[in-house]
Amino acid sequence: MAEHHYAVTATWTGNSGSGTSGYRDYARSVTLEVAGKPDVLASADRPFRGDSAKWNPEDLLISALAECHLLSYLHACVTRGVVVTSYRDEATGTMVQEGNGGHFSEVVLHPRVTVADESMIGDAIAAHHDANEWCFIASSVNFPVRHVPTVTVG
Numbered sequence: 001m002a003e004h005h006y007a008v009t010a011t012w013t014g015n016s017g018s019g020t021s022g023y024r025d026y027a028r029s030v031t032l033e034v035a036g037k038p039d040v041l042a043s044a045d046r047p048f049r050g051d052s053a054k055w056n057p058e059d060l061l062i063s064a065l066a067e068c069h070l071l072s073y074l075h076a077c078v079t080r081g082v083v084v085t086s087y088r089d090e091a092t093g094t095m096v097q098e099g100n101g102g103h104f105s106e107v108v109l110h111p112r113v114t115v116a117d118e119s120m121i122g123d124a125i126a127a128h129h130d131a132n133e134w135c136f137i138a139s140s141v142n143f144p145v146r147h148v149p150t151v152t153v154g
Contacts (some may be wrong), residue, residue: 065091
C-alpha cells in the first residue's frame with residue numbers, strides 16, 4: 001500500500017481593515033497555493049457573499065471529480081485498447097443548503113468522447129465504469145457521481 005501526501009496553503013486575503021468584526025465587514029477572498037504551481041484566486045460562491053469571478057469550493061470539488069474521472073478514463077481506455085482523440089466534460093453538481101450548512105446531493109459528469117474507430121465504442125462506454133472505480137476523488141465523496149457519456153467516432 002502506498003501513501004501520497006498533498007499540501008495546499010490557503011491564505012485569507014479579505015480583511016477589509018476590521019477583520020471579522022461583522023458578517024458583512026470582510027471579503028471572502030482566498031489565495032490557494034501549491035509549491036511550484038500558479039496560485040488560484042478563490043472566494044465563496046456569490047450567494048454566500050463571495051466574488052463570482054473567482055473559483056469557489058463548490059467549483060473546485062466538481063472540477064476535482066471531473067478531472068479525476070478524465071484521467072482515470074484515459075488510463076482505462078488504454079487498458080481496453082481504445083484510442084481516445086478528444087474528451088470534453090461539462091460536469092454539473094447539485095448542492096442542498098440546510099440552515100448554515102449543506103451537502104452535495106450528486107454530481108453528474110457529461111463526458112463527450114471521440115474515439116478513433118467505431119469498433120471501440122462499446123469499450124469506450126464501459127471504460128467509464130472502470131474510471132469511476134479507479135477515481136480517488138469519486139471514491140472519497142459521500143454522494144453519487146453519475147455519468148452520462150456520449151461517444152462518437154472521429
